[in-house]
């Protein structure tokens with residue numbers, strides 16, 4: 533994460549236009565890439581640079597998975613939710629200011645797959661725009677510290693997550709793990725079906741979000 537260094541509306545508008553150009557350019561690139569087939573262990577089916585798909589890493593703690601790339605990996609797959617899951621946004625609108633986010637509950641019993649995105653330039657302020665295509669429809673994005681914490685049960689089996697995304701190692705100055713959806717605009721994203729486009733602005737401790745997609749591959753619900 534990084535604090536806003538843009539201080540007036542003109543610059544905000546300029547950045548918004550830049551985001552749209554970069555975002556659509558990334559989507560065009562994504563559309564031009566050949567689709568790779570999904571497998572039982574890979575439901576991130578396609579990425580556009582600077583997004584890099586990786587296996588579940590040992591940790592996503594601040595300062596561990598660092599670099600100029602946006603790292604993305606699959607977490608738990610084909611999980612039938614035992615309780616409703618709160619996500620910070622559902623819907624296809626551009627999210628680049630606080631009023632754009634549309635929190636919602638994914639109902640208990642829904643079969644989902646989980647994916648994690650980590651952009652940690654390790655204290656070197658940076659901006660990265662990229663896209664990810666998933667095998668299934670995106671049903672929610674989680675980007676606030678409390679909701680990230682509450683959804684860590686969907687995390688990859690051998691990955692260490694920050695115990696609290698809004699404190700401890702995740703609290704550096706005014707910054708926390710998660711996204712800054714603010715005015716003037718910092719981070720922004722948009723869901724289009726099974727594609728997530730994003731622009732992340734970060735320094736330290738970096739940005740993290742979780743993407744929930746729909747699955748049809750859960751074990752059947754036991755009948756009484």
Ligand SMILES: [Ca+2]
Pocket residue numbers: 533534710711712718719732733734738739
């Ligand atoms: Ca950020």
